[in-house]
Amino acid sequence: MSTPTYHRFETIIVGSGGAGLMAALHSSKEVGTAVVSKLYPMRSHTGAAAGGIAAALSNIEEDSWENHAYDTIKGGDFVVDQTPVEILCREAVECIYDLEHMGLPFDRTPDGRISQRRFGGHTRPVPGNPSKREPVMRSCHAADRTGHMILQTLYQQCIKQGVTFFDEYHMLDLIMVEGECRGIVAIEIATGRLHVFHAKSVLLATGGFGRMFKVSSNAFALTGDGPAIAYRHGIPVEDMEFYQFHPTGIYRLGVLLTEGCRGDGGIMFNGKGERFMETYAPNMKELASRDVCSRSIYQEVRAGRGVSGKDFVYLDIRPSTINKYKSSPIHRDGLEVDDHFIESRLSESLELSRTYLGIDPLKEPMPIQPTAHYAMGGTPTDFDTRVFRNAAGEVVPGLYAAGETACVSVHGANRLGTNSLVDLVVFGRRAGKAMAQYAKSHDFKEIPKDAAVPTKKMIEGALAKPRTEPWVRIRDELQTVMMDDCGVYRTAEGLANARQSVASLKKRYESTGIQDKGTVFNTGLLEYLELGCLIDLAAATVASAESRKESRGAHSREDFPDRDDVKHFNHTFATKDGDFDVKIDTRAVDVIYIEKDGQQVPKYPLEVRKY
Amino acid sequence: MSEELTDPTKGYLSTRILTVQLKRYDPEKDREPHWQEFKVEARPIDRVLDVLMKVKWDQDDTIGLRKSCGQGICGSDAMRINGQNNLACKMLVQNLKSDKLTVEPILGLPVIKDLIVDMKPFFDHYKSIMPFLVNTDPAPTTERLQTPAQRERFDEGTKCILCACCTTACPPFWGNREYVGPAAIVNAHRFIFDSRDQAASERLEILNDAEGVWRCRTVFNCTSACPRGIKVTQLISEVKRALITGVLDMPQEAEVLA
Numbered sequence: 083m084s085t086p087t088y089h090r091f092e093t094i095i096v097g098s099g100g101a102g103l104m105a106a107l108h109s110s111k112e113v114g115t116a117v118v119s120k121l122y123p124m125r126s127h128t129g130a131a132a133g134g135i136a137a138a139l140s141n142i143e144e145d146s147w148e149n150h151a152y153d154t155i156k157g158g159d160f161v162v163d164q165t166p167v168e169i170l171c172r173e174a175v176e177c178i179y180d181l182e183h184m185g186l187p188f189d190r191t192p193d194g195r196i197s198q199r200r201f202g203g204h205t206r207p208v209p210g211n212p213s214k215r216e217p218v219m220r221s222c223h224a225a226d227r228t229g230h231m232i233l234q235t236l237y238q239q240c241i242k243q244g245v246t247f248f249d250e251y252h253m254l255d256l257i258m259v260e261g262e263c264r265g266i267v268a269i270e271i272a273t274g275r276l277h278v279f280h281a282k283s284v285l286l287a288t289g290g291f292g293r294m295f296k297v298s299s300n301a302f303a304l305t306g307d308g309p310a311i312a313y314r315h316g317i318p319v320e321d322m323e324f325y326q327f328h329p330t331g332i333y334r335l336g337v338l339l340t341e342g343c344r345g346d347g348g349i350m351f352n353g354k355g356e357r358f359m360e361t362y363a364p365n366m367k368e369l370a371s372r373d374v375c376s377r378s379i380y381q382e383v384r385a386g387r388g389v390s391g392k393d394f395v396y397l398d399i400r401p402s403t404i405n406k407y408k409s410s411p412i413h414r415d416g417l418e419v420d421d422h423f424i425e426s427r428l429s430e431s432l433e434l435s436r437t438y439l440g441i442d443p444l445k446e447p448m449p450i451q452p453t454a455h456y457a458m459g460g461t462p463t464d465f466d467t468r469v470f471r472n473a474a475g476e477v478v479p480g481l482y483a484a485g486e487t488a489c490v491s492v493h494g495a496n497r498l499g500t501n502s503l504v505d506l507v508v509f510g511r512r513a514g515k516a517m518a519q520y521a522k523s524h525d526f527k528e529i530p531k532d533a534a535v536p537t538k539k540m541i542e543g544a545l546a547k548p549r550t551e552p553w554v555r556i557r558d559e560l561q562t563v564m565m566d567d568c569g570v571y572r573t574a575e576g577l578a579n580a581r582q583s584v585a586s587l588k589k590r591y592e593s594t595g596i597q598d599k600g601t602v603f604n605t606g607l608l609e610y611l612e613l614g615c616l617i618d619l620a621a622a623t624v625a626s627a628e629s630r631k632e633s634r635g636a637h638s639r640e641d642f643p644d645r646d647d648v649k650h651f652n653h654t655f656a657t658k659d660g661d662f663d664v665k666i667d668t669r670a671v672d673v674i675y676i677e678k679d680g681q682q683v684p685k686y687p688l689e690v691r692k693y
Numbered sequence: 694m695s696e697e698l699t700d701p702t703k704g705y706l707s708t709r710i711l712t713v714q715l716k717r718y719d720p721e722k723d724r725e726p727h728w729q730e731f732k733v734e735a736r737p738i739d740r741v742l743d744v745l746m747k748v749k750w751d752q753d754d755t756i757g758l759r760k761s762c763g764q765g766i767c768g769s770d771a772m773r774i775n776g777q778n779n780l781a782c783k784m785l786v787q788n789l790k791s792d793k794l795t796v797e798p799i800l801g802l803p804v805i806k807d808l809i810v811d812m813k814p815f816f817d818h819y820k821s822i823m824p825f826l827v828n829t830d831p832a833p834t835t836e837r838l839q840t841p842a843q844r845e846r847f848d849e850g851t852k853c854i855l856c857a858c859c860t861t862a863c864p865p866f867w868g869n870r871e872y873v874g875p876a877a878i879v880n881a882h883r884f885i886f887d888s889r890d891q892a893a894s895e896r897l898e899i900l901n902d903a904e905g906v907w908r909c910r911t912v913f914n915c916t917s918a919c920p921r922g923i924k925v926t927q928l929i930s931e932v933k934r935a936l937i938t939g940v941l942d943m944p945q946e947a948e949v950l951a
Contacts (some may be wrong), residue, residue: 102714121761121769122766122769122812122816123769124767124855125761125767125769126767127761127762127767127769128760128768129766129767129949130762130764130767131852133760139835147769154730154762162784163779178836179832179835181835182824182836182837183828183832183836183837185826185828185884185887185889185890186823187844187847188836188844188865189841189844190839190840190841190843191841192840192841193838194838194840195835195836195838196836224851225848227766227851227852230766231851232856238826239819239825241824241825242818242823242825250915299762301767302760302761302762302763303761306816308893309701328745333701334705334738335738337763337764392702394701430766431924433755433765433929434764434765435785436783438738438740438764438785439699439701440699440704440785440787441701444697446698447698449701489840552750552751554750554751566819572824596754597754597755598754600719600721600722600755601721601808602719602720602721602757602805603757603805603806605757605758605759606749606754606755631903638867669720671862
């Protein structure tokens with residue numbers, strides 16, 4: 083391996099999904115910026131987000147950002163930092179208009195405004211009866227390709243603005259000196275060459291890590307490279323026990339059928355043909371939040387009420403069904419749903435079902451099961467996306483994180499549908515601005531001449547090791563144990579088993595090598611290194627789940643079925659401790675107080691979370 | 694539910710042995726591309742991508758291919774499957790006509806390794822047609838208005854995922870790689886017919902060039918290759934018509950928006 087190629091940019095953005103591109107647009111307006119990504123732009127998983135992006139525009143129904151903030155906090159089962167949530171919901175509105183001005187092809191209302199629809203957990207007080215809440219149309223959408231359109235629009239704007247891209251460069255290390263981040267090391271996939279990117283500020287926007295679970299909606303690329311590499315440098319990961327399982331994954335494949343299916347009136351049935359959500363969430367039914375729906379499906383299957391006694395239920399979006407139950411918002415206007423309406427609103431879901439199940443959803447219901455979908459946890463940051471080095475909230479100078487990679491935390495224990503895209507654009511934008519600001523007020527600091535040596539040794543080690551077993555087997559075992567013992571339901575025994583399994587898998591991983599010894603597009607090497615990231619993050623996830631002895635949001639402990647606000651109203655920080663151990667700390671939740679009758683009271687008081 | 698429903702478990706229960714012919718090329722070892730044969734057990738419900746990954750993971754880890762989302766939206770895994778361009782993740786084993794599967798890289802772009810081609814020339818063509826909204830008027834404080842009909846007018850092109858299936862199925866592109874190709878024209882169409890855009894004439898001028906839209910011979914390969922079902926040839930024809938007539942066929946602004 084020859085000498086690494088040296089580059090110098092004021093800011094480096096790792097990842098070209100929604101958060102990375104949004105940050106790039108804003109950073110590159112002010113300082114020299116480059117995007118380094120292991121995928122070509124447009125290949126990122128932001129593109130798979132279907133249903134929409136929430137913002138209280140009030141285009142169809144009266145709404146407010148305060149409603150959105152309340153829903154986000156309740157949806158996250160209250161372990162949500164309230165200042166960032168208010169930022170999220172307020173800035174969502176201007177970010178949507180920004181995206182529209184950039185050319186994003188939102189669907190339109192008859193009067194030409196951005197069209198909005200319902201989504202799980204998004205509500206407003208019932209007009210005239212404010213003690214009750216009802217679903218509200220808040221999700222701005224572009225058919226059911228909203229994420230794809232966001233990604234497309236941001237990439238187009240990056241082209242317009244001449245942003246520098248290093249396509250198919252895979253980050254393998256952060257350059258950390260004296261507790262500061264001063265750049266990254268990446269491998270150029272097409273040549274195998276190492277590159278050192280010297281920078282003043284670095285953004286981790288590498289997406290999630292859903293590939294640690296067996297049934298997953300995530301792309302192959304989602305292996306948590308950013309959080310894992312930071313974790314190895316002693317930077318904690320926050321709230322890893324909160325992992326979202328989306329209720330409507332395609333049976334076995336895990337590919338997602340958008341929540342928009344339910345927003346537009348889709349109904350879930352068990353094997354007996356019962357609309358089981360009436361039992362679990364009498365008010366919101368199918369539009370209860372995702373963790374509630376996923377657990378309900380698990381309960382039905384466990385009680386033997388899956389379809390034909392198997393481990394799936396049905397999602398029915400046939401117009402006849404929706405009209406029978408009058409479950410679409412358009413019924414209020416005296417209209418009926420027909421095939422054309424479903425085709426125009428949910429074309430991607432129809433296509434997915436037809437392609438992967440051979441089932442036409444206009445004629446038959448679709449078999450679904452919960453699928454690993456979204457990490458609420460990740461690299462901890464403040465609301466300017468600056469990374470925390472510890473639970474006390476000290477920051478790592480020069481290091482930023484945004485998008486699914488980061489934990490701000492605005493999603494708490496469970497993210498609401500459409501809030502991931504809001505997170506990307508709001509905090510991607512804040513990241514770009516904050517990084518540029520930092521770069522303008524700081525000088526480049528020296529990096530060691532041998533900055534790439536640890537990476538070089540890691541690669542040479544992987545290439546030199548004998549292949550004692552296929553690494554794929556280790557990955558499969560990891561995904562199975564995480565799904566079974568650290569999935570929708572968890573117990574002390576299951577988690578202990580998962581902890582031991584992950585530790586032994588890590589040993590096996592470290593002792594085996596790979597088959598491909600080449601330098602050009604050695605995807606075997608990269609997948610092997612990605613697996614190393616997943617194993618480290620799995621260890622942190624299991625340890626975090628063991629430490630939280632309560633049930634909250636997506637974290638459901640069968641041995642601790644209740645929420646415990648006395649002991650666990652806090653965030654979990656997991657830090658690497660030696661090779662296998664994980665140290666757990668906690669951090670208080672950011673709560674906003676307001677004055678009421680001369681007293682300081684919480685603006686968003688704790689309540690029992692019911693839908 | 695009493696009606697007869699498709700059993701989704703069926704596709705997982707049976708397997709068959711597929712013979713996979715894979716076009717291999719490793720620039721560090723091979724002077725010329727060559728074919729290699731693999732046998733692999735596949736279920737009807739498997740994607741061609743699953744079959745290829747099974748071969749890679751179980752038999753030969755040196756095989757080079759791109760993949761990411763696995764659900765037809767990221768555009769990474771365009772390849773020539775049994776002589777037709779498609780995404781490997783959008784084609785199922787149960788839809789193969791026989792037990793033979795021939796897989797080779799898409800044509801017309803330089804091969805880097807095995808199924809991986811250099812996408813740079815493709816993206817350069819995309820970038821050449823100004824693939825971004827141009828509107829120099831001061832932006833309003835809320836959204837720019839657009840009727841549902843105006844929005845619908847350019848919907849087709851917004852489905853493009855830049856996978857290159859169309860462009861690399863196009864015989865004129867095989868013959869002349871300077872031709873911008875169908876994907877770039879589809880993306881130009883997306884902006885030319887967007888009521889909010891102000892640079893239609895500049896894009897039309899770019900496409901009126903010798904390497905522009907007139908290279909299209911209406912072969913329809915692009916349309917049949919598009920994994921997103923975009924009516925590529927129709928969009929190209931609409932751009933040609935706009936150039937010939939000098940008129941953009943656009944829905945009129947509704948009175949309510951005036």
